[in-house]
Amino acid sequence: MFHTRPLVVEKSAIEPCSACAARPYSVCSAIDDKDLSRLAALAQIITPAAGRSFIEEGDPAEHFFNITGGTAKLFKLLPDGRRQITGFAGVGHFLGLAVSTTYAFGAEAIEPMRVCRFSRPRLRSLLEDFPALERRLLEVASNELVMAQEQMLLLGRKTARERVASFLIARADGQTPRPAYCTHVSRPSAVWLPMTRSDIADYLGLTIETVSRTFTRLRSERLIETPSPSEVVIRDHAGLERLATGME
Amino acid sequence: MFHTRPLVVEKSAIEPCSACAARPYSVCSAIDDKDLSRLAALAQIITPAAGRSFIEEGDPAEHFFNITGGTAKLFKLLPDGRRQITGFAGVGHFLGLAVSTTYAFGAEAIEPMRVCRFSRPRLRSLLEDFPALERRLLEVASNELVMAQEQMLLLGRKTARERVASFLIARADGQTPRPAYCTHVSRPSAVWLPMTRSDIADYLGLTIETVSRTFTRLRSERLIETPSPSEVVIRDHAGLERLATGME
DNA sequence: GCGCGGCGTTGACGCAAATCAAGGGTCCGG
DNA sequence: CCGGACCCTTGATTTGCGTCAACGCCGCGC
Structure with a gap:
């Protein structure tokens, strides 16, 4: 398996959001150019290697994540080890929406990844200032919900x-x-x-x-x-x- | 089965939102008393009998729904009739979030119901004026997403x-x-x-x-x-x- | 070069749940 | 009061997929 050591690699200011290749696919497209610097100041970039977990189910939910490179699997576990992968998340995908104080699922890289990380309280304040971002998140969540229902049909029937x-x-x-x-x-x-x-x-x-x-x-x-x-x-x-x- | 006849029974103005028993449980709690009249003006109340469908999968999505009484089952179908119920929706439940132009699931009453219905374009304009409502919807959608993942674990494993x-x-x-x-x-x-x-x-x-x-x-x-x-x-x-x- | 661990494929066998079948209870309309 | 349409339950049988097992391939560290 993989050791647990800090994953933070760089402040995103070094490579600002304005040049982010994932921006058009992601929720960040809801933010205007002029406000991007504020977004960039909040973001940390982590680069989990393939096989590396970066969200543990049940851990306190301290961050939101925005995938800008690579792919992750999202999963839930039963105590005896049975596993259900609830989705694969690629570029532009947004993770950690849950209102709860802990993560409802785990996430592990299946390819080398590049992930933008925001602290929850900070993003909350950002949401207050940018209703467009909130609207975009609602859109994303609604789509995920539709896909989840499709997957239930698959799994059940x-x-x-x-x-x-x-x-x-x-x-x-x-x-x-x-x-x-x-x-x-x-x-x-x-x-x-x-x-x-x-x-x-x-x-x-x-x-x-x-x-x-x-x-x-x-x-x-x-x-x-x-x-x-x-x-x-x-x-x-x-x-x-x-x-x-x-x-x- | 049941015949298809119009379901609309009353304008909600007759029984305004302010007296609605479901309000504390529903997304409407995000709207202040003073603005309730505007909400009420947009709402129609329908009362589907038990066994009655009120959303058909694939139909153009013209409305949002807010359940104020009774229970519905939400489901998806395969062409040969296999059915997956994706959830049961009770008082306070909000339906029709999907961004798509058609409903992604069907809904049928399993008990006599009371449902508030809003036209989509109108509610959209309402959302613009009340960010709190949007926030509440995002909260609701996030919770549903967590429950959907739990259900995937159940169905898959x-x-x-x-x-x-x-x-x-x-x-x-x-x-x-x-x-x-x-x-x-x-x-x-x-x-x-x-x-x-x-x-x-x-x-x-x-x-x-x-x-x-x-x-x-x-x-x-x-x-x-x-x-x-x-x-x-x-x-x-x-x-x-x-x-x-x-x-x- | 070689051993080893992870991954993918294939075969033999077993089992949990589906299918097929029958019967009883309740409600409802005539 | 009776017939029919649903429900729900239970039993017998089948089957799709899981489990167990074996083997080949590939990449990697030594």
Whole structure:
């Protein structure tokens, strides 16, 4: 495992928010250029290595986080070690909204990350001054809620094949925002999977073995190809989508 | 089933928000007395009968809803009829947050209801004038998100017994906010279940039969009593809680 | 180069929950 | 008072996925 040592690397003033590549995707886009310096003054940048935890479920919630690079898995645990990954958070993702005083989930980097960190009380005062930021956060939270409901449908009612198909479709749609006019076109598209089979299993409520077997079966049915374990090519997007939505 | 006829019954001006019993529990508590008349002017009250749908998944999202009486089930469907209930919404609950232009879920009354309805564009303008309302909504959404994550853990990783136990504990804790000093006390507490076994099954990702059998088993283990199908008495709260959290 | 630990795949087997089936209770309309 | 539509419960049987086990691959430290 990984040792616990301080993660703070730099004050963001060194690399101000104005040059932040993640800004257009993140909640920070709600802040005007002229006010960015105030935001920058509040932020610390941490760069967790792959495999490194940076939020522990149950710890006092002292910070908000804004991901500007890499990907994390968010998860909840049962006392005996069973794990449910509730989501993967990439660039632009905002973490730590909960009103509670402790974190409701843990977070661990699955790729080297770059994360902006804000102390909660300070961000609260910022929220008072920038209603637009609050509006943006509400938007984000609403979207997450919709995705959470979709995931509940998956976990409660879909078969293993449907779960894996849904996962791949969601990944494909999320990472390649393709123009509307070719939405239905069934052409191969590559999907990158930075997480392990174990992570996918814990996200889909399955076991490693079932995930692996399902990939194998989808491959034998010519729905996908797997050039490498972390790379999937969707050969029949429409077919996979029908499968994902339980239409066959 | 039920016919589709208009549900609107009265303008809320007839029974103004100031007298609303649900106000302290709902987002409306963020609005001052002096501004309530403006809120009241925007609201329509509908009273769906038990079994009546009042939100259809996929329909254009024209309204926000605020529940002031009764209980609804919220659900998502697969094309072949499989159903996942994503939550039960009672007094004070706010529905329709999604930024999308269509509803992401359906809603149906399980008891006779009383619901305040606001048109979306109008409420948007209201939000601009009352930042406190926006803050309150963000709070609500954050809480829902935490609960959704908890439910994902349940659906993805808990056994049937653990799911039913979790459900009962959540119901017991939610409906009877008991003083802190008797939190751990193992004394019987009654839980009212307005929903059918089928609803419980669809909420927990199980079948009716499994839910029924699990109740029977918990009863034979003296953890609960079931005076009637819609009434459960928790005899061993601590034991049920251990079971719910996977500790045995 | 070699041993080792983590990851992914595959096969054999077992089990928890789904499915299939039957019966009893309650409510309601005719 | 009776028939039918729901509910809920219980039993018998099936099955999808989990569990257990073995093995190959790859990267890494020594």
